[in-house]
Amino acid sequence: MSFPWAKHYEPKHPLMQWVDSRLPLPRFVYNAVGAGYPVPRNLNYWWNFGVLAGVALVCQLITGIVLAMHFHSSAAGAFDSVNVGIMRDVNAGWFLRFAHANGASMFFVVIYIHMFRGLYYGSYKAPREMVWLLGVVIFLLLMATAFMGYVLPWGQMSFWGAQVITGFFSAIPVVGDWVRIWLLGGYAPDDAALNRFFSLHYLLPFVIAGAVILHIWALHIPGSSNPTGVEVKGEQDTVPFHPYYTAKDGLGVVVFLIAFSALIFFAPDLLGHPDNYIPANPLSTPAHIVPEWYFWPFYAILRAFTADFILPAKLWGVLAMFGSILLLFFLPWLDKSPVRSGSYRPMYRIAFWVLVADVLVLGYCGGSPAEPLYVIVSQIAAAYYFAHFLIVVPIISHLETPKPLPGSITEAVLAKTGA
Amino acid sequence: MTSLFIKSIKFLVGGAFILVLAIALFGSVKGVIYEPPAETAEHMMHKHPEPLKLASDGLLGKFDRRQLQRGFLVYKDVCSTCHSLNLVSFRNLKDLGYTDAEVKKIAKDWGTKQPVFDEKGGTWGERDNVPSDRFPKVYYPGTGTPPDLSLITKARHNGAAYVHSLLTGYNEKPSAEALKHFPEFAKTPDGMHFNPYFANLNIAMPPPLTQDGQVNYSDGTRATIPQMSEDVAAFLVWTAEPTLETRHAAGLAVLGFLIFAAFLTYGAYRSVWAGVKH
Ligand code: HEM
Numbered sequence: 001m002s003f004p005w006a007k008h009y010e011p012k013h014p015l016m017q018w019v020d021s022r023l024p025l026p027r028f029v030y031n032a033v034g035a036g037y038p039v040p041r042n043l044n045y046w047w048n049f050g051v052l053a054g055v056a057l058v059c060q061l062i063t064g065i066v067l068a069m070h071f072h073s074s075a076a077g078a079f080d081s082v083n084v085g086i087m088r089d090v091n092a093g094w095f096l097r098f099a100h101a102n103g104a105s106m107f108f109v110v111i112y113i114h115m116f117r118g119l120y121y122g123s124y125k126a127p128r129e130m131v132w133l134l135g136v137v138i139f140l141l142l143m144a145t146a147f148m149g150y151v152l153p154w155g156q157m158s159f160w161g162a163q164v165i166t167g168f169f170s171a172i173p174v175v176g177d178w179v180r181i182w183l184l185g186g187y188a189p190d191d192a193a194l195n196r197f198f199s200l201h202y203l204l205p206f207v208i209a210g211a212v213i214l215h216i217w218a219l220h221i222p223g224s225s226n227p228t229g230v231e232v233k234g235e236q237d238t239v240p241f242h243p244y245y246t247a248k249d250g251l252g253v254v255v256f257l258i259a260f261s262a263l264i265f266f267a268p269d270l271l272g273h274p275d276n277y278i279p280a281n282p283l284s285t286p287a288h289i290v291p292e293w294y295f296w297p298f299y300a301i302l303r304a305f306t307a308d309f310i311l312p313a314k315l316w317g318v319l320a321m322f323g324s325i326l327l328l329f330f331l332p333w334l335d336k337s338p339v340r341s342g343s344y345r346p347m348y349r350i351a352f353w354v355l356v357a358d359v360l361v362l363g364y365c366g367g368s369p370a371e372p373l374y375v376i377v378s379q380i381a382a383a384y385y386f387a388h389f390l391i392v393v394p395i396i397s398h399l400e401t402p403k404p405l406p407g408s409i410t411e412a413v414l415a416k417t418g419a
Numbered sequence: 420m421t422s423l424f425i426k427s428i429k430f431l432v433g434g435a436f437i438l439v440l441a442i443a444l445f446g447s448v449k450g451v452i453y454e455p456p457a458e459t460a461e462h463m464m465h466k467h468p469e470p471l472k473l474a475s476d477g478l479l480g481k482f483d484r485r486q487l488q489r490g491f492l493v494y495k496d497v498c499s500t501c502h503s504l505n506l507v508s509f510r511n512l513k514d515l516g517y518t519d520a521e522v523k524k525i526a527k528d529w530g531t532k533q534p535v536f537d538e539k540g541g542t543w544g545e546r547d548n549v550p551s552d553r554f555p556k557v558y559y560p561g562t563g564t565p566p567d568l569s570l571i572t573k574a575r576h577n578g579a580a581y582v583h584s585l586l587t588g589y590n591e592k593p594s595a596e597a598l599k600h601f602p603e604f605a606k607t608p609d610g611m612h613f614n615p616y617f618a619n620l621n622i623a624m625p626p627p628l629t630q631d632g633q634v635n636y637s638d639g640t641r642a643t644i645p646q647m648s649e650d651v652a653a654f655l656v657w658t659a660e661p662t663l664e665t666r667h668a669a670g671l672a673v674l675g676f677l678i679f680a681a682f683l684t685y686g687a688y689r690s691v692w693a694g695v696k697h
Contacts, residue, residue: 041697083570084506087662094662095669237694248693251684258677263672266478269573277574278566287618307443316439323436334429372451379444383437390433417696
């Protein structure tokens with residue numbers, strides 16, 4: 001579906017006419033990201049992050065495919081193939097590796113902003129639930145991909161991270177240990193685990209790419225929401241995607257690349273853990289096993305569950321950690337407020353910012369050693385995290401009196417620009 | 420009845436997690452009150468490395484080749500008895516300014532030889548190193564396995580400063596205050612050495628740099644202990660990332676280009692949107 005005033009594709013060049021009448025791919029592109037897709041005129045920069053996530057995905061695919069050409073997936077050879085072969089001997093191999101490792105971090109920065117944008121502006125609400133659901137699926141796939149990628153260089157954190165994460169499965173009652181051994185192909189991470197992680201790490205990004213196509217398809221049915229959350233009412237509310245948003249996204253991409261390059265070229269190890277420059281050693285456990293920064297909030301939730309209550313503490317931790325993400329699937333039905341944008345929801349807006357602070361606190365605790373003070377803070381912050389989604393949001397969507405909404409996007413724009 | 424259940428299921432699930440967290444929190448707080456976490460020796464005595472400035476630091480940092488050569492001499496004469504440098508090849512030394520002939524000689528004269536397996540005799544023998552060989556592994560009979568040093572400055576927080584502080588930190592003793600809490604630190608266990616920069620405080624490595632002039636510098640630099648230690652730290656920054664200078668230079672060009680591109684795309688954005696209120 002598209003708005004009735006969407007421009008129609010009329011190929012001018014005979015070659016394009018020839019192609020378009022046989023395979024309407026040019027038409028498809030035109031309607032997806034060209035002048036044929038009308039977009040609200042008032043999108044702010046937070047709406048750049050979907051495209052940036054796409055750029056990050058493409059960067060990861062390209063650097064990853066070339067890295068795979070030089071990687072040896074064996075417990076004996078992986079560390080060397082990365083730290084000698086790729087880092088020293090392959091031409092510009094250091095660039096590929098730093099770009100891929102920091103690209104994962106940039107991907108998560110962008111995705112977290114993209115998700116919080118969705119939370120603030122109520123983008124998950126009808127009629128965009130499917131966009132959101134696919135987003136959560138993508139997020140889960142992304143986490144799995146990043147985890148398996150981190151195991152590949154077979155450093156100390158790779159090995160012990162794999163040990164801890166696959167340990168989650170042993171929390172499953174009765175069959176847990178068996179499941180873990182089956183998943184790893186052994187009692188501890190070794191060649192079998194490394195090879196299957198490599199295989200899946202190569203596969204999943206393409207699954208993500210497929211899910212992204214569905215995500216954007218689903219988005220293009222109702223079209224993008226916007227900072228007011230008021231739906232498009234007429235042609236004056238929209239501009240064609242091209243050239244308006246290609247220009248704006250182009251600027252966003254360049255700014256993204258500046259931040260990305262600063263990391264790659266001037267602080268390539270900033271976000272990594274020094275221990276991963278030590279080859280995996282199954283006999284020596286690192287003093288503090290920590291995952292990559294983008295998993296810290298979830299790691300804090302996992303470690304916050306220290307009490308056995310009906311179920312063992314570890315099982316609670318694992319359930320809560322997965323639950324903290326799975327509950328996002330239900331969000332469109334937990335938040336009953338008909339108003340989308342947080343800008344018009346005085347109570348929700350406060351709850352949103354408390355949630356942002358809460359996740360940052362969880363992240364900080366998850367990256368710190370499991371000392372009592374950090375555990376206590378994580379316990380409070382984790383409780384708030386669940387309270388936010390399962391109690392606070394459902395309740396305030398009943399209690400709150402929203403501020404009056406603008407009559408239309410254009411009205412809001414004109415009010416803001418003072419005309 | 421069922422619809423009430425479905426309506427309240429979110430509160431039940433949320434409540435369950437919060438209840439379990441509250442129980443866990445109660446346990447943690449009780450734990451802290453009744454058994455306050457004990458002061459640890461590491462917490463009282465461990466020190467962060469002293470700051471160290473090297474030519475390779477910063478956005479435009481370049482290696483000081485003469486310092487790298489001195490650092491290599493320190494590694495060769497002192498560290499290499501126990502620590503390998505297995506990710507580096509002899510041929511890489513050309514980066515430090517050594518000629519082909521010099522590299523060949525360094526490889527040939529290297530104390531630890533390359534192991535070779537004699538297929539016919541079924542025995543292991545040795546041969547001299549050649550430039551294409553990696554620095555050979557070192558087999559160490561003593562306590563603890565000395566780590567390979569190729570990546571050591573990346574494998575520790577603030578690695579170069581850490582190496583320098585560790586090598587020059589053997590003179591420091593635990594404070595009187597710390598000894599009151601941990602009297603066992605008055606005497607270091609046999610075969611161990613107190614060093615506040617080492618994570619476990621007692622390290623098996625004996626002080627490697629013990630007197631000025633221990634290494635013969637040929638470039639006129641005085642081989643004091645801090646000088647040798649700084650030089651070997653600089654050398655180990657190079658071994659950990661020989662491509663660092665290329666990275667800095669490429670980064671500058673890339674950022675320069677992108678900042679230029681940012682002006683262009685900003686201009687394009689402004690002109691496309693001119694006249695459209697948003
Ligand atoms: C590879 C990962 C992803 C890519 C490439 C991607 C791409 C995009 C793009 C291009 C848009 C339209 C532009 C924009 O609104 O920013 C979009 C919109 C959206 N995305 Fe994503 N996305 C990804 C992951 C996610 C995730 C993890 C979520 C949430 C869990 C999510 C939720 C949404 C929502 C709700 C919208 C609609 C926003 C609105 O119109 O208000 N996306 N996505």
